[in-house]
Amino acid sequence: MADTELLAKTIRRDALRMVHRARASHIASALSITDILAVLYGAVLNVDPANPRWDGRDRFILSKGHACVAVYATLAARGFFPHAQLETYGQDYSDLMNHISHKVPGVEFSTGSLGHGLPFGAGKALAAKRRGAAWRTVVLTSDGEWGEGSNWEAALFAAHHGLDNLVVVLDYNKLQSLTTVAATLNLEPLADKFRAFGWEVHEVDGHDHAALRGAIGGAPWVAGRPSLVLAHTTKGKGVSFMENSVRWHYSSPNDEQLAQALAELE
DSSP states (O other), X not given: OOOHHHHHHHHHHHHHHXXXXXXXXXXXXXXXXXXXXXXXXXXXXXXXXXXXXXXTSOEEXXXXXXXXXXXXXXXXXXXXXXXXXXXXXXXXXXXXXXXXXXXXXXXXXXXXXTTOHXXXXXXXXXXXHHHTOOOOEEEEEESGGGGSHHHHHHHHHHHHTTOTTEEEEEEEOSEEXXXXXXXHHOOOSXXXXXXXXXXXXXXXXXXXXXXXXXXXXXXXXXXXSOEEEEEEOOTTTTOTTTTTOGGGGTOOOOHXXXXXXXXXXX
């Protein structure tokens, strides 16, 4: 088991450098899910960096594909590919594309258009059930993408088929694109909606590593029911001037801002 707090700090620093170097977007979205990824890859998922396509591996799917720098940084830190490859992020012909790509070792599925990760993940979970396989599927979604009907259809499908080998971690930072989730399309009462759809729900602080490890690692909590970890998070977590600011959904830090952000993470 890795030191997940140290892993999270490494992920944040590498993600900031990647976005700055590429003059790319979505750094706040990446920082929002960093602690979740650190716990998944440091303490929960059954994966093998030396054999990324091992058939017995747990399947992890990032549905919010725009936050890919956090996953790339995580995979590099865990040894799925050389750390130096992170410097190619966003460059022409690089496998490290600006939305997550299955060309990268350790990535199961390319995503970008929101609302696709869970339908794919539900299919993987159903396949595992029918094969009698022990591996689990974990899907990390944004909150804003729950305005997509495809997600709710997949949620119904998962409960109908008793997919207790499926875990959704919902990054509930309550901001999307240009404003709040509530102003765009209010999701509340979100936990109750999932329960009504036949899911078991645990709400946690999405930056509390012990709480995340207990919730995700302990699923399924009820046999025959898919599991939702409703992770309350802060967009831009770890960098004071990025936290809870919609500006950093699209903005890229300049040299001075990068230096300040890295200093705060020391």
